[in-house]
Amino acid sequence: MKPPPFEYLRAGSVEEALEALDGETKVLAGGQSLLPLLNYRLARPARLVDVDRLEELAGIDVEDGVRVGALTRHAAVERDEQLAGPWQALRVAAAHVGHYPIRTRGTFGGSIAHADPAAELCLAALTFDADVVVRSRTGTRRIAAADFFAGPFATALADDELVTEIVFPAGATASVFEELAPRTGDFALASVCVVQTARGVAIGLGSVGPTPLRARSAEEARASGEPVSSVARAAAQDCDPTSDSHATAEYRRALVATLVERALLRLEATA
Amino acid sequence: MSEPHRRIDLVLNGERRECDVPVRASLADLVRSLGATGTRVGCEHGVCGTCTVLLDGEPVRGCLVLAVQAEGRAVTTIEGLAEGDDLHPVQRAFVEHRALQCGFCTPGFVLLAASLLDREPAASEERIVEVMSSNLCRCTGYAPILAAVRAAQAERA
Numbered sequence: 001m002k003p004p005p006f007e008y009l010r011a012g013s014v015e016e017a018l019e020a021l022d023g024e025t026k027v028l029a030g031g032q033s034l035l036p037l038l039n040y041r042l043a044r045p046a047r048l049v050d051v052d053r054l055e056e057l058a059g060i061d062v063e064d065g066v067r068v069g070a071l072t073r074h075a076a077v078e079r080d081e082q083l084a085g086p087w088q089a090l091r092v093a094a095a096h097v098g099h100y101p102i103r104t105r106g107t108f109g110g111s112i113a114h115a116d117p118a119a120e121l122c123l124a125a126l127t128f129d130a131d132v133v134v135r136s137r138t139g140t141r142r143i144a145a146a147d148f149f150a151g152p153f154a155t156a157l158a159d160d161e162l163v164t165e166i167v168f169p170a171g172a173t174a175s176v177f178e179e180l181a182p183r184t185g186d187f188a189l190a191s192v193c194v195v196q197t198a199r200g201v202a203i204g205l206g207s208v209g210p211t212p213l214r215a216r217s218a219e220e221a222r223a224s225g226e227p228v229s230s231v232a233r234a235a236a237q238d239c240d241p242t243s244d245s246h247a248t249a250e251y252r253r254a255l256v257a258t259l260v261e262r263a264l265l266r267l268e269a270t271a
Numbered sequence: 272m273s274e275p276h277r278r279i280d281l282v283l284n285g286e287r288r289e290c291d292v293p294v295r296a297s298l299a300d301l302v303r304s305l306g307a308t309g310t311r312v313g314c315e316h317g318v319c320g321t322c323t324v325l326l327d328g329e330p331v332r333g334c335l336v337l338a339v340q341a342e343g344r345a346v347t348t349i350e351g352l353a354e355g356d357d358l359h360p361v362q363r364a365f366v367e368h369r370a371l372q373c374g375f376c377t378p379g380f381v382l383l384a385a386s387l388l389d390r391e392p393a394a395s396e397e398r399i400v401e402v403m404s405s406n407l408c409r410c411t412g413y414a415p416i417l418a419a420v421r422a423a424q425a426e427r428a
Contacts, residue, residue, distance in 0.1 A: 001315035007275050008294035008339060028337070035297075035335045036316040048294075052340055075329075099405035101323055101330040101383065184404045 003038035007047040011054060014164065018137050020049040023159040027051055029071060032098065032106035033114045057109070057164055064170035066090070070109020070163045074121075078103060087168070088270070089175030089193050090128075093120040096177070099185040109163040112148070115155045115211070118187040122149060123212040124177065125166055127193040127204030133165040142167070149211035171197040174270045176263045179206070180255055182246065189247045192235075192259040194267050201267065203231075203260060208241035208252050215239070218260065228268075232261035279342040283307065284351030292338045298324065299333030301341070302348050309349035309378045313407075320406030323379035324348050330386045330405075349378035352385060360426050361385045364419040372410040379406050384420045392427055399424070 179191035313321035322333035
């Protein structure tokens, strides 16, 4: 359980990190997902470029929307009082990531780039219609979360690109995050994020597909004024979960309905 | 491939240390090699919390931080808590409440509790339970551990 050998470069600036990025290099930030992969030897990069000290990439800026620097630790999101109210689901999502000592190190951008299908922050980004801002030596692009997550642990990120920021657009008036995990700190069997805006309610589902997904027919049912229980049933049909050693597909589907119903009732109570 | 190394310095339990480490070495392995063998290495993939150390006062999994990432920073291990023969209040509470049996997980639990009470002296019961659930104990069980943390919290108040 020791990592394979690699070369190590500590980036002194974003530019230096970008200069180093190529197909043989992995970005190391908090290391809470990458180091287990290395220890299991599921990843064998020739080189790590360590961005852990690039404080310019850390921080939370709340104005109309919210900008979260890629290097912002989960614990900082969890603690940030500015995120009470409309952005509450972000704090709750961050608080669900692993255990507290994981959250003091793990980073927002790292979680987004890792793209675990069960990752709370990926689900939140998708449901809030966030953009992922990425930089390379040649420029910057903004990728909608809906286009960013390509599959389990797969994203639209190119080998020479670094996630620098996640931008949550203005417009959320309330939000709720719910999940169920067998034990605190475990990956969720299913997770749900709901976000109220003037346009309606966005309903996102996590851990029940290859990427987080939006429950479109449930969103439409909600928009047409259907009761919470039928919106919840629609959400359960919007996903196609698989069975594994933790839970059956049927159980996960039923859990989605329960969590969506719970989340919508709480959203109504807060909005 | 030859083993890449890097020279780093860090402050271990208040003492500045300089060392030459393989870049792939974990912080847990580094502190053990520097004599802080109270740090136990368990699962080595971030699940058990046994290797918990404090990095600039914050609890981290020692197996999920590279030693080179601790360069220039302050690391506290179980050896750094007591002042001479005076045990840290959390250590004393663990003894008084018999919050250990085999003792393998104890350093991690004590550091986790000490950092929690430092940072959040008024932590709620729910918060204490949540944070202490970060680490695995497989013999004493959690009831005496939680009793010890509550007692240490009450003593500080």
